[in-house]
Amino acid sequence: MKLWKKLSVVTVTILSAATLVSGAAVICRSMEYNQKKTAESGEQQLKSTAYAVSKDLENGILQGYSGVTKNSYIHFVMRKYDASKFILIENNRVVCNMTPFELVNPEDERWSGTEVNSLIQNRGGQYILISGKKVPSAGNVEYKLVLVQDISELYGDIRKQVYFSLIFVLSASLVSVFFIFLLTKRILRPLQELQKAAKEISGGNLKRRADVHTRDEIGAMAGAFNSMADRIEDQVTELSQVSEKRRQMLGSLTHELKTPMTSIIGYSDTLLNVNLKKEQQERALWHIYKECRRLERLSSKLMSLMGLYDNDSICMEEVSMQELFEQVVSLEEYHLKEKKIRLEYSCSMGTRRIDRDLFESLLINLIDNAIKASEEGAVISLMGQDNVITVRDQGCGIPADEIKRVTEAFYMVDKARSRKAGGCGLGLALCSMIAQLHGADLLIESEVGKGTSVTIAL
Amino acid sequence: MKTNDFIKATAKILVIEDDASISELICMNLEAAGYKTTAIMDGDAAEAFLRQTGREEIALALVDVMLPGKDGFSLMEDLQKAEIPVIYLTAKDDVISKVHGLKAGAEDYIVKPFEVLELLVRMEKVLKRTGRARTRIQVRDVIIDLKEHSVTKGGEKVSLKPMEYELLVTLASSKNVAFSREELLNRIWGCDYMGETRTVDVHIGQLRKKLDFYDVIRTISKTGYRLEDLD
Numbered sequence: 001m002k003l004w005k006k007l008s009v010v011t012v013t014i015l016s017a018a019t020l021v022s023g024a025a026v027i028c029r030s031m032e033y034n035q036k037k038t039a040e041s042g043e044q045q046l047k048s049t050a051y052a053v054s055k056d057l058e059n060g061i062l063q064g065y066s067g068v069t070k071n072s073y074i075h076f077v078m079r080k081y082d083a084s085k086f087i088l089i090e091n092n093r094v095v096c097n098m099t100p101f102e103l104v105n106p107e108d109e110r111w112s113g114t115e116v117n118s119l120i121q122n123r124g125g126q127y128i129l130i131s132g133k134k135v136p137s138a139g140n141v142e143y144k145l146v147l148v149q150d151i152s153e154l155y156g157d158i159r160k161q162v163y164f165s166l167i168f169v170l171s172a173s174l175v176s177v178f179f180i181f182l183l184t185k186r187i188l189r190p191l192q193e194l195q196k197a198a199k200e201i202s203g204g205n206l207k208r209r210a211d212v213h214t215r216d217e218i219g220a221m222a223g224a225f226n227s228m229a230d231r232i233e234d235q236v237t238e239l240s241q242v243s244e245k246r247r248q249m250l251g252s253l254t255h256e257l258k259t260p261m262t263s264i265i266g267y268s269d270t271l272l273n274v275n276l277k278k279e280q281q282e283r284a285l286w287h288i289y290k291e292c293r294r295l296e297r298l299s300s301k302l303m304s305l306m307g308l309y310d311n312d313s314i315c316m317e318e319v320s321m322q323e324l325f326e327q328v329v330s331l332e333e334y335h336l337k338e339k340k341i342r343l344e345y346s347c348s349m350g351t352r353r354i355d356r357d358l359f360e361s362l363l364i365n366l367i368d369n370a371i372k373a374s375e376e377g378a379v380i381s382l383m384g385q386d387n388v389i390t391v392r393d394q395g396c397g398i399p400a401d402e403i404k405r406v407t408e409a410f411y412m413v414d415k416a417r418s419r420k421a422g423g424c425g426l427g428l429a430l431c432s433m434i435a436q437l438h439g440a441d442l443l444i445e446s447e448v449g450k451g452t453s454v455t456i457a458l
Numbered sequence: 459m460k461t462n463d464f465i466k467a468t469a470k471i472l473v474i475e476d477d478a479s480i481s482e483l484i485c486m487n488l489e490a491a492g493y494k495t496t497a498i499m500d501g502d503a504a505e506a507f508l509r510q511t512g513r514e515e516i517a518l519a520l521v522d523v524m525l526p527g528k529d530g531f532s533l534m535e536d537l538q539k540a541e542i543p544v545i546y547l548t549a550k551d552d553v554i555s556k557v558h559g560l561k562a563g564a565e566d567y568i569v570k571p572f573e574v575l576e577l578l579v580r581m582e583k584v585l586k587r588t589g590r591a592r593t594r595i596q597v598r599d600v601i602i603d604l605k606e607h608s609v610t611k612g613g614e615k616v617s618l619k620p621m622e623y624e625l626l627v628t629l630a631s632s633k634n635v636a637f638s639r640e641e642l643l644n645r646i647w648g649c650d651y652m653g654e655t656r657t658v659d660v661h662i663g664q665l666r667k668k669l670d671f672y673d674v675i676r677t678i679s680k681t682g683y684r685l686e687d688l689d
Contacts, residue, residue: 258570258571259477259480259570261571262477262480262570262571262572263477263479263480263483265571266480266483266484266487266571266572266574267479267483269573269574270483270486270487270490270574272636272681273574273575273635273636273678273681273684274486274487274490274491274574274634274635274636274684275490275633275634275635275676275684275686275688276486276490276634276688277688280486280490283482283486284483284486287479287482287483290479291479414526
């Protein structure tokens, strides 16, 4: 059952029950009151009539009269006081009864008191009020006066009242049911919107927000819901961006693997199946060896890149930059001599908190790149001043529109040239990753034909 | 036999591929199989080569799609002008570039890495289709005339049964390349031939006997047979 229906039904039920109970109570009260009033008025009547009758019958006025005369006198007296209501009892014997009722037990002691005694009798749907009292001081004869009154009308009135109030309660309930349904539905409508939004979001529409602006708890909940949705959308977008990057990287990796693989498979297949001259066989073997070395370089670079992604074994320590530079330069000496390139370096940085091995590999990568870009006899400079390290060459440079992309894994500006120099497109990706781990940025400035400078701002 | 005639009959293949080791691999195989090759490493050089007048005749071009300079697809126009059929070689195995290449007028498409035999078979098919197939194959003193379906050894005619002839042609047109027995069975007797690989052994035996090819048709352990003839 829907919440708005539940709320409506509960409200309507309680409301109707309350109305019914209070209605019943009011009716009961008014009935009691009416009864009391009727009884009281009967009592008054009885009292005054009894007093009047006693005056008429006092002083033994009837003594000595014959039965018939006596009877006529009594009937005459009673007629004076609305005889159709009263019964007169003399010494437990009914002497005058002009009411339509028959008194069953005239000896009843209830009516012998000086106070009025009343009771209501139900005789086959007819309600009768019977009150009686002793007629005061009528000599030695005991008279009792009994008032018999049909009060069925009173009950009829009450029945009518009950009937009317039932109709009233019922119609009021119907109207209130209508309004309560309408209002609760209206109040709870934002919940439906919230549910719809949640359903659509879980269905994949991450842009969907709950359009609820009420100032109640539902509005607050919708606000919380929307900020949750914002967060989810952000995270999903971020995740898909990461996975897209990974996918691209995997694509490049596959391509990078496929080229040497094609060579290796081709040459080994040729060696196995094709009759080659001795020198061709040697060429084939040399190619296989060379391509395997390329794969090995690729995998070790990849391993270090992966290591940087996942590893937390980065060990920061105070390192003398002067010593680090000297170390790097001595490692590059062989390369430099081979291409007859001069490396100038200066350092005035003192010590810095860095990971020694990673930083060394960062500098070596940058210098290797500079060597690859440079012609024979060129000069490369490695400068460390304040918080900035710069590697500058006078080599071939990078086209302006490609500078942004050179730090992407597997991106190569000139594939043929890069391959020939043994590159695999991971060097700068590795460098920028290491720089990031040190909280630094890799700034690359370059002009085609003039050279490149890479700056690390610690 | 006139040597001139033979050289003309030998198809020259243009290999346009930027990766030096793959280019060398292809040339190495084609030369072993009896083709002559010319290797070009980039698109612009290929364009210049195709436009130069009085250049040597080319029977077929193997073109890598990803080339420095002019790419493989853009070279198509020049290749078509020079009436050279094209087989594209590429690492890309996506359908779109395949369709693009074939629509542009390529005869075939081979995805790297490929097997030597597959390359040779596809090349042979294209050469046949474009009427550029070799008309003669020479193995030592044996000359196979593909037009007349005749075989001579030292000038004297050798009579071969049809299946023996087919087997000899198959082995000789991919010289120095090993064939497995199943492959030979498939290509010569057809896929639905219910024979055993023994059939191949019997026919090889006949060829060796009739042509005195005991040391030319070599049995390669675990593979099959190879007709060996290095220049």
